[in-house]
Amino acid sequence: MKNFNGKILFLDRSDINTDEIIPAKYLTEITKEALKPNLLEDLKLDTFNPESDIQGKNIIITRENFGCGSSREHAPWALEVNNINLVIAVNFARIFKQNMFNNGMMAIELDKPVIDDLFKVFSGKETTLTTDMDRNIFLLQTDGAKKEISFSLSQFDRELVMAGGWVNYADSRY
Amino acid sequence: MGKTIAEKIFDAHLVDNPSGDMHVIKLDAVFCHEITTPIAINDLVSRKKDRVFDAAKIKAVIDHVTPAKDSKTAMQGKIMREWARRQHIKDFFDIGRNGVCHALFPEKGFVRPGYTVIMGDSHTCTHGAFGAFAAGVGTTDLEVGILKGVCAFHYPKTIKVNINGERPEGVYAKDIILSVIGRLGVNGATGNVIEFTGSAVEKMSMEERMTLCNMAIEAGGTSGICYPDMVTVNYLWDFIKDSYFSKDAALKAFKKWHSDSDASYTEVINHDISELKPLTTFGYKPDQLKEVTEMETVKVDQVYIGSCTNGRIEDLRAAAKVLEGQHINDTVRGILAPATPGVYKQALKEGLIDIFMDAGFCVTNPTCGACLGMSNGVLASGEICASTTNRNFNGRMGKGGMIHLMSPASAAATAINGFISTEHDIKEGGNIH
Numbered sequence: 031m032k033n034f035n036g037k038i039l040f041l042d043r044s045d046i047n048t049d050e051i052i053p054a055k056y057l058t059e060i061t062k063e064a065l066k067p068n069l070l071e072d073l074k075l076d077t078f079n080p081e082s083d084i085q086g087k088n089i090i091i092t093r094e095n096f097g098c099g100s101s102r103e104h105a106p107w108a109l110e111v112n113n114i115n116l117v118i119a120v121n122f123a124r125i126f127k128q129n130m131f132n133n134g135m136m137a138i139e140l141d142k143p144v145i146d147d148l149f150k151v152f153s154g155k156e157t158t159l160t161t162d163m164d165r166n167i168f169l170l171q172t173d174g175a176k177k178e179i180s181f182s183l184s185q186f187d188r189e190l191v192m193a194g195g196w197v198n199y200a201d202s203r204y
Numbered sequence: 205m206g207k208t209i210a211e212k213i214f215d216a217h218l219v220d221n222p223s224g225d226m227h228v229i230k231l232d233a234v235f236c237h238e239i240t241t242p243i244a245i246n247d248l249v250s251r252k253k254d255r256v257f258d259a260a261k262i263k264a265v266i267d268h269v270t271p272a273k274d275s276k277t278a279m280q281g282k283i284m285r286e287w288a289r290r291q292h293i294k295d296f297f298d299i300g301r302n303g304v305c306h307a308l309f310p311e312k313g314f315v316r317p318g319y320t321v322i323m324g325d326s327h328t329c330t331h332g333a334f335g336a337f338a339a340g341v342g343t344t345d346l347e348v349g350i351l352k353g354v355c356a357f358h359y360p361k362t363i364k365v366n367i368n369g370e371r372p373e374g375v376y377a378k379d380i381i382l383s384v385i386g387r388l389g390v391n392g393a394t395g396n397v398i399e400f401t402g403s404a405v406e407k408m409s410m411e412e413r414m415t416l417c418n419m420a421i422e423a424g425g426t427s428g429i430c431y432p433d434m435v436t437v438n439y440l441w442d443f444i445k446d447s448y449f450s451k452d453a454a455l456k457a458f459k460k461w462h463s464d465s466d467a468s469y470t471e472v473i474n475h476d477i478s479e480l481k482p483l484t485t486f487g488y489k490p491d492q493l494k495e496v497t498e499m500e501t502v503k504v505d506q507v508y509i510g511s512c513t514n515g516r517i518e519d520l521r522a523a524a525k526v527l528e529g530q531h532i533n534d535t536v537r538g539i540l541a542p543a544t545p546g547v548y549k550q551a552l553k554e555g556l557i558d559i560f561m562d563a564g565f566c567v568t569n570p571t572c573g574a575c576l577g578m579s580n581g582v583l584a585s586g587e588i589c590a591s592t593t594n595r596n597f598n599g600r601m602g603k604g605g606m607i608h609l610m611s612p613a614s615a616a617a618t619a620i621n622g623f624i625s626t627e628h629d630i631k632e633g634g635n636i637h
């Protein structure tokens with residue numbers, strides 16, 4: 031299973047598309063690792079600087095419809111090679127979400143008021159998140175604030191995560 | 205309750221039902237090309253799972269950029285080549301024998317009624333023309349397909365499009381599928397298979413059915429699908445004649461891949477084509493359509509005839525019929541990319557290549573070429589191309605370029621006039637303006 035704990039990167043925008051996650055010009059790359067320096071380099075967001083803000087982060091919390099646009103699987107890969115295996119949002123583009131779980135990563139949807147609250151309480155502060163896969167709970171902590179948030183996961187998605195993705199799952203089962 | 209053809213295919217291939225309507229199905233063929241496969245191969249190698257489930261069921265081709273145009277595309281080809289050798293994949297088509305995947309593989313008889321097929325390519329839906337379930341997938345799905353010969357899908361829902369009516373002269377399969385996409389919209393079939401039925405489809409050749417199914421994805425469809433019939437049997441006969449006593453026996457066997465009359469559909473659309481006119485696109489989405497005659501003020505810089513949509517022999521014949529004895533406009537660059545070596549050779553035999561070259565066309569080797577804006581006719585910013593391909597997305601054939609999708613006959617007429625035209629414009633006396 032991949033790592034779902036660590037520091038949070040808050041991206042305060044809806045409709046972040048796969049071109050912003052990893053631009054099309056990198057599609058001729060033949061390794062996932064090659065995508066590492068280019069994650070989110072075209073993201074249109076005033077308060078965000080890809081050169082300094084991605085380093086050391088393991089989780090993204092964002093608004094609505096994350097991963098829309100082209101269905102390229104390079105988007106989750108670019109996150110994966112940067113050790114970001116968990117994205118939390120109000121909702122996701124369907125294929126992006128499927129691609130995340132296929133890679134043993136998690137795309138978790140939380141209600142809009144919950145996300146709004148997380149932005150209010152934690153954004154702009156150094157916040158860590160710990161995932162409890164047994165109880166389906168995220169624990170968020172920063173100086174002075176602490177919160178437990180429960181999440182849901184379909185049985186199939188959980189098994190993909192436990193197996194480390196669809197390749198391992200299928201290889202052990204079929 | 206009866207079943208649709210897609211449901212029948214799923215039920216016959218079911219391996220597992222891990223949750224909800226997720227179905228893991230067994231694959232009859234996994235197709236591979238050099239753009240999406242190398243990263244799957246490299247990932248398998250790094251996981252120490254460099255294996256294939258069945259080398260005979262994997263078919264591979266280098267088609268998107270061939271010959272290689274730079275170091276990166278050369279490396280993609282190299283990875284494919286070495287992998288095919290290492291895994292003993294016999295049906296691997298390298299330069300000299302290669303052509304656009306969705307034209308080449310059917311020509312080789314690799315798709316049969318009732319088959320399940322995946323490929324890391326969105327136009328895999330083309331192969332549904334044979335009564336197969338054929339879907340484009342992402343790299344991880346492709347990787348699992350290569351490794352285990354299975355793929356997970358939601359149980360298929362189907363939209364049935366009944367195409368009826370006498371087809372007017374000058375209207376081709378391309379115009380018909382464009383009109384269907386216009387009706388459904390670019391997301392209208394998302395999450396559904398599109399079943400093409402009706403008297404107009406029954407009269408179509410396999411080439412035309414492939415053109416139809418090829419663009420199912422442009423309406424969001426997972427796969428296009430046509431019922432196998434005598435046309436299908438005739439097309440496949442050379443490949444299947446040892447398995448069936450007669451053509452009638454083959455037909456009888458194939459008929460199990462027809463939907464039941466009481467099958468249930470998301471939607472049934474009756475689409476009458478008797479008043480249809482040649483169509484073209486005007487924006488960056490394939491459902492933004494106008495009649496070709498409404499677009500005759502648009503001058504073009506390039507005309508591209510080829511691709512998995514319209515690079516087959518019948519397409520070349522239709523274009524050549526318009527071009528015969530004509531010369532393309534001085535302001536236009538004409539590019540023809542026959543989709544496969546078989547198409548190219550047949551066109552040579554029939555004198556079609558002469559017609560294209562005498563008209564002033566450049567004839568390239570079989571490849572995807574300009575269709576995806578990587579080689580052989582990339583547009584400069586501000587340039588306009590009349591194209592027989594399937595996607596007019598912004599930047600598809602080159603950054604800042606504009607694409608108008610149309611049939612090969614309309615494309616040929618456009619090349620002659622220098623502005624968007626139908627074949628009628630040419631028949632009625634050459635350059636009309």
Ligand code: SF4
Pocket residue numbers: 268304305306325327511512513571572575576593594
């Ligand atoms: S011809 Fe164009 S659409 Fe068809 S497979 Fe090649 S790149 Fe894709």
